[in-house]
Amino acid sequence: MRYVVITGGVISGLGKGTLTSSLSYLLKCHGIKVTTLKIDPYLNYDAGTMNPYQHGEVFVLDDGSEVDLDLGNYERFLDTSLSGRNNITTGKIYKEVIERERRGEYLGSTVQIIPHITNEIKRRIREIGNNSGAQVALIEVGGTVGDIESMPFLEALRELNREKDTESMIFCHVTLVPEVGGNMEQKTKPTQHSVKALREIGIQPDVIFCRSRNKLSPDSVRRISLFTDVNEEGVVSVTDVPNVYLVPDLLRRQGIDRFIISKLGLGAGDFKDIWAEYKNNLVNPKKRVTIALVGKYVELQDAYISHKEAFSHITGKTGIAVDIKWINSDDLLSDISVLEDVHGIIVPGGFGYRGFEGKLRAARFSREREVPYLGICLGFQVAVVEFARNVLGLENASSTEFDPKTPHPVIDLLPEQMGVMDKGGTMRLGSKKVLIKEGSLARELYGKDEVYERHRHRYEVNPVYIDRFEKAGLKFSGTDEDRIRMEIAEMPSNPGMIAVQYHSEFLSRPLNPSVVHEYLVRSALKYREHLVEAAA
Numbered sequence: 001m002r003y004v005v006i007t008g009g010v011i012s013g014l015g016k017g018t019l020t021s022s023l024s025y026l027l028k029c030h031g032i033k034v035t036t037l038k039i040d041p042y043l044n045y046d047a048g049t050m051n052p053y054q055h056g057e058v059f060v061l062d063d064g065s066e067v068d069l070d071l072g073n074y075e076r077f078l079d080t081s082l083s084g085r086n087n088i089t090t091g092k093i094y095k096e097v098i099e100r101e102r103r104g105e106y107l108g109s110t111v112q113i114i115p116h117i118t119n120e121i122k123r124r125i126r127e128i129g130n131n132s133g134a135q136v137a138l139i140e141v142g143g144t145v146g147d148i149e150s151m152p153f154l155e156a157l158r159e160l161n162r163e164k165d166t167e168s169m170i171f172c173h174v175t176l177v178p179e180v181g182g183n184m185e186q187k188t189k190p191t192q193h194s195v196k197a198l199r200e201i202g203i204q205p206d207v208i209f210c211r212s213r214n215k216l217s218p219d220s221v222r223r224i225s226l227f228t229d230v231n232e233e234g235v236v237s238v239t240d241v242p243n244v245y246l247v248p249d250l251l252r253r254q255g256i257d258r259f260i261i262s263k264l265g266l267g268a269g270d271f272k273d274i275w276a277e278y279k280n281n282l283v284n285p286k287k288r289v290t291i292a293l294v295g296k297y298v299e300l301q302d303a304y305i306s307h308k309e310a311f312s313h314i315t316g317k318t319g320i321a322v323d324i325k326w327i328n329s330d331d332l333l334s335d336i337s338v339l340e341d342v343h344g345i346i347v348p349g350g351f352g353y354r355g356f357e358g359k360l361r362a363a364r365f366s367r368e369r370e371v372p373y374l375g376i377c378l379g380f381q382v383a384v385v386e387f388a389r390n391v392l393g394l395e396n397a398s399s400t401e402f403d404p405k406t407p408h409p410v411i412d413l414l415p416e417q418m419g420v421m422d423k424g425g426t427m428r429l430g431s432k433k434v435l436i437k438e439g440s441l442a443r444e445l446y447g448k449d450e451v452y453e454r455h456r457h458r459y460e461v462n463p464v465y466i467d468r469f470e471k472a473g474l475k476f477s478g479t480d481e482d483r484i485r486m487e488i489a490e491m492p493s494n495p496g497m498i499a500v501q502y503h504s505e506f507l508s509r510p511l512n513p514s515v516v517h518e519y520l521v522r523s524a525l526k527y528r529e530h531l532v533e534a535a536a
């Protein structure tokens with residue numbers, strides 16, 4: 001197996017995930033089979049129980065694993081579907097080792113970080129490498145070099161580098177080169193220190209990715225190379241680009257793809273830029289729409305990263321750029337006028353009561369003013385509750401998640417969730433079949449009668465109310481396999497409205513974008529053109 005390890009230094013948030021994804025994309029374009037895995041050195045078993053303010057969005061895979069958002073980037077860049085095994089956490093490693101110890105499998109020995117924890121780390125990395133059929137596994141190590149948490153992982157990687165079944169392994173380190181003073185001088189000292197910390201652990205980097213405002217000066221490259229023993233060819237400038245899908249081009253222009261491929265001892269095939277056309281539209285969109293994203297974590301856009309990316313995918317396909325207007329749903333309670341200038345509204349998934357009433361306002365605004373609306377998961381439930389309260393006249397209708405005593409529980413706990421106490425990994429999770437009714441808008445959009453989509457929820461439309469909804473004009477056009485659970489809702493009186501219980505954003509890919517996000521954007525453009533006509 002061949003490995004490319006990506007570590008980070010100086011500060012967090014330098015975009016290691018995007019760099020890892022971009023490298024994997026470049027290798028793929030050279031005809032090399034790759035897989036990616038993320039190491040998260042926290043003690044949580046998985047990302048599922050974490051608040052989005054901690055690490056951003058919780059991403060969901062086909063197999064129902066709740067993982068770090070970087071796996072979403074890997075899937076989008078590689079156009080592949082990964083499994084929970086591609087996300088290793090300290091929690092998973094320790095759980096496994098302690099369970100083995102309880103079974104007596106260590107035959108009386110003292111169980112220690114080295115070799116027991118490190119062996120389990122190596123076993124999992126090898127397993128991914130061998131089972132994926134890939135030639136190269138890219139391994140992104142979360143956190144910053146020097147953190148206590150990441151030590152066992154770096155030690156395991158150092159060891160892996162020396163082992164017989166490792167054909168080649170290269171280390172890439174991502175750092176920051178700040179520019180300070182009146183003359184904006186580039187400072188390489190933080191990079192020098194960070195590489196020093198890495199070398200103390202026994203890891204010598206082969207490539208240094210330097211995040212900096214401007215391209216590295218020849219002098220900065222020389223200094224970094226001199227102090228770190230990294231070949232000048234391996235010192236790469238990573239400046240900001242307007243869109244993550246342009247990062248591979250930035251790297252390729254500096255020849256780092258060929259440098260890495262040759263260091264790995266592989267031959268570079270002909271380069272085929274898979275996204276060539278896709279990027280044309282992305283860089284030169286012909287039209288624009290403004291979409292309000294109404295959520296409660298809007299201060300941290302990473303909490304909704306898959307939606308942001310899905311809109312990029314639509315721009316690439318249609319040439320319609322999307323300006324997202326980030327709206328804190330609670331703000332709508334005092335002032336709804338911020339929705340006046342948008343052409344469409346998306347209410348994404350969420351948990352907990354905070355922000356719920358504001359989201360209902362957004363759904364009502366959409367219905368009454370016929371503004372295109374896309375509801376995802378909680379956004380679907382919001383549309384249902386709004387309709388119950390304001391069209392069916394069911395006073396105080398709600399979801400039992402927010403109001404357990406509501407007189408009209410139009411959204412209620414899934415029956416199999418009764419009595420579930422553990423919070424981790426217990427929702428209705430992962431890829432499930434959705435049946436789509438003939439003659440519906442959804443059927444027209446998907447062009448087929450069944451699709452697989454990823455789920456993450458505990459609540460659903462209460463079947464008792466379905467008839468009343470349908471008679472009043474809220475149609476359920478998609479259900480689960482047993483036709484008991486409602487999966488898609490549409491409203492013929494507001495043709496730009498569609499809402500889904502699943503998370504279509506998780507499967508949106510650059511060349512195969514989410515169907516419902518595309519519908520929102522196209523409807524928003526129509527709405528915008530209609531506004532212009534009306535004004536004329």
Ligand code: GLN
Nearest residue numbers: 349350377378457458459
């Ligand atoms: N809180 C809702 C539920 O559990 C919606 C979940 C979501 O939006 N992901 O059903």
